[in-house]
Amino acid sequence: MEINTELLGNRTNTGHNTKITAENINLFYGDFQALRDINMEIQECAITSLIGPSGCGKSSFLRIFNRMNDLIKNARITGNVKLDDIDIYARDIDVVELRKKVGMVFQKPNPFPMSIYENIAYGPKRHGIKNRAEIEEIVEKSLKQAALWDDIKDKLKQSALALSGGQQQRLCIARVLAVEPEVILMDEPCSALDPIATLKIEDLMRSLAKDYTIIIVTHNMQQAARVSDLAAFLMMEEDRAGVLVEYGNTSEIFTNPKDKRTEDYITGRFG
Amino acid sequence: MEMRTVFNKELRQIQNDLLAMSSMTEKAISYSVKALKERDIELANRIIEDDKKINSARFEIEEKCIKLIATQQPMAGDLRTIIAVLNILSEVERIGDHAEGNAKIVLMIGNEPPLKPLIDIPRMAEKTIDMLHRSLGSFIERDKDTAMKIAAEDDEVDELYDQVFRELLTFMAEDPKTITRATRLIWVAHNLERSADRVTNICERIVYMVTGKMQEIGASKY
Numbered sequence: 001m002e003i004n005t006e007l008l009g010n011r012t013n014t015g016h017n018t019k020i021t022a023e024n025i026n027l028f029y030g031d032f033q034a035l036r037d038i039n040m041e042i043q044e045c046a047i048t049s050l051i052g053p054s055g056c057g058k059s060s061f062l063r064i065f066n067r068m069n070d071l072i073k074n075a076r077i078t079g080n081v082k083l084d085d086i087d088i089y090a091r092d093i094d095v096v097e098l099r100k101k102v103g104m105v106f107q108k109p110n111p112f113p114m115s116i117y118e119n120i121a122y123g124p125k126r127h128g129i130k131n132r133a134e135i136e137e138i139v140e141k142s143l144k145q146a147a148l149w150d151d152i153k154d155k156l157k158q159s160a161l162a163l164s165g166g167q168q169q170r171l172c173i174a175r176v177l178a179v180e181p182e183v184i185l186m187d188e189p190c191s192a193l194d195p196i197a198t199l200k201i202e203d204l205m206r207s208l209a210k211d212y213t214i215i216i217v218t219h220n221m222q223q224a225a226r227v228s229d230l231a232a233f234l235m236m237e238e239d240r241a242g243v244l245v246e247y248g249n250t251s252e253i254f255t256n257p258k259d260k261r262t263e264d265y266i267t268g269r270f271g
Numbered sequence: 272m273e274m275r276t277v278f279n280k281e282l283r284q285i286q287n288d289l290l291a292m293s294s295m296t297e298k299a300i301s302y303s304v305k306a307l308k309e310r311d312i313e314l315a316n317r318i319i320e321d322d323k324k325i326n327s328a329r330f331e332i333e334e335k336c337i338k339l340i341a342t343q344q345p346m347a348g349d350l351r352t353i354i355a356v357l358n359i360l361s362e363v364e365r366i367g368d369h370a371e372g373n374a375k376i377v378l379m380i381g382n383e384p385p386l387k388p389l390i391d392i393p394r395m396a397e398k399t400i401d402m403l404h405r406s407l408g409s410f411i412e413r414d415k416d417t418a419m420k421i422a423a424e425d426d427e428v429d430e431l432y433d434q435v436f437r438e439l440l441t442f443m444a445e446d447p448k449t450i451t452r453a454t455r456l457i458w459v460a461h462n463l464e465r466s467a468d469r470v471t472n473i474c475e476r477i478v479y480m481v482t483g484k485m486q487e488i489g490a491s492k493y
Contacts, residue, residue, distance in 0.1 A: 221344075221346065222344055225346070252483075254346050254347060254350075255346075255347060255350060255351065255483060256347065256351070256482075256483025256484075257347050262347075263347045263348055266346040266347050267275075267345070267346050267347050267348060267349045268274055268275045268278070268346075269274050269275065270274065
């Protein structure tokens with residue numbers, strides 16, 4: 001694996017700090033090694049896309065950042081992941097608290113079968129906020145941030161399931177925002193959406209990137225090219241373990257990748 | 272199995288079209304100097320007529336590039352190739368215009384007696400054609416080193432231009448009646464000098480296509 005240090009060197013020019021550091025990450029599902037020796041620094045308040053062929057371990061890698069792999073039986077990880085300076089795999093880490101800081105949006109919109117309002121209020125309430133006015137404020141703010149408020153401010157009591165797919169996904173983003181995360185993980189957030197809804201989510205991501213660190217897994221290379229500041233290309237080695245092939249500024253990755261394998265993948269010559 | 276067969280085929284076609292257009296342009300330069308030497312009005316008219324074909328080839332290739340960008344979302348090396356083609360196209364087309372310009376000068380000169388035997392102007396044309404030809408070769412071969420070398424050869428054309436200019440100046444100084452004829456020849460030499468400059472621009476685009484780096488190579492004296 002080779003990190004393009006020349007490209008990473010540009011990070012200081014963009015004024016971003018490192019938000020997450022992944023060091024020597026190896027991930028196993030039982031005997032199967034899913035990720036091998038991954039080192040990567042994720043920049044704060046930027047969008048980082050993870051691209052690569054199916055099965056290369058992008059989603060597994062994404063789930064490392066909020067310990068979602070803990071939920072998978074037989075999953076075992078070695079290496080270090082630091083969020084700011086906190087080792088998120090340390091024994092004393094409260095995983096619920098971690099997932100509040102590192103929120104996640106999934107492939108299919110998964111609103112809770114309750115009202116729009118309750119979907120957003122659910123997180124803050126669980127995290128101990130009881131004051132009704134405060135919760136109302138959070139609901140409004142989160143929906144505004146997710147560019148959904150104007151669409152649905154008059155139907156907050158309606159079921160979230162009645163919204164369109166694109167609206168449901170923005171609701172899920174609002175739900176993540178409601179607990180004031182620092183990092184948002186997105187696992188193919190647009191793959192179930194039509195092109196217009198997709199562009200709306202991408203616009204939303206760009207506006208959120210001012211305040212949040214976003215990591216997105218996407219199969220859609222044009223989406224990675226459009227939306228992300230940095231892009232990381234992962235692929236499988238012969239034993240099917242995922243490795244990081246190249247990581248750098250998105251504009252460089254898509255116009256002048258350094259590694260032949262990246263070039264072949266993004267020009268559609270394999271994968 | 273080769274992937275993206277349709278895309279690859281279209282991208283190859285675009286590059287072949289560019290080669291064909293470039294070889295029409297080489298001929299135009301060569302014929303324009305021949306027409307000048309031989310006072311061949313008919314040939315000059317044919318060059319002017321043929322320039323329309325070069326111009327329309329340029330638009331056709333450009334449209335193919337745009338279509339490929341719009342429909343296939345080319346990335347990385349493919350994208351750089353298409354961008355290089357778009358830039359090279361306009362340089363080649365302009366070189367064609369310079370040749371057409373020289374053909375028009377031939378028409379202006381008409382049957383006036385030659386001022387002097389042409390020596391350096393044909394050399395300039397020969398060198399420019401050679402540079403253009405080899406630059407397109409290095410485009411196809413993705414050979415940036417050759418492209419850099421060709422760009423450096425522009426100095427030779429510049430030197431010939433200097434020589435032509437100085438020589439014609441002496442004619443004009445000695446006998447003001449030669450001014451019109453000498454000036455026309457300077458125009459011809461200038462068109463050739465500009466054509467060679469445009470070849471260096473083509474070489475820059477080849478370097479970009481291969482390396483992804485935009486850089487000016489061998490800035491011309493003129």
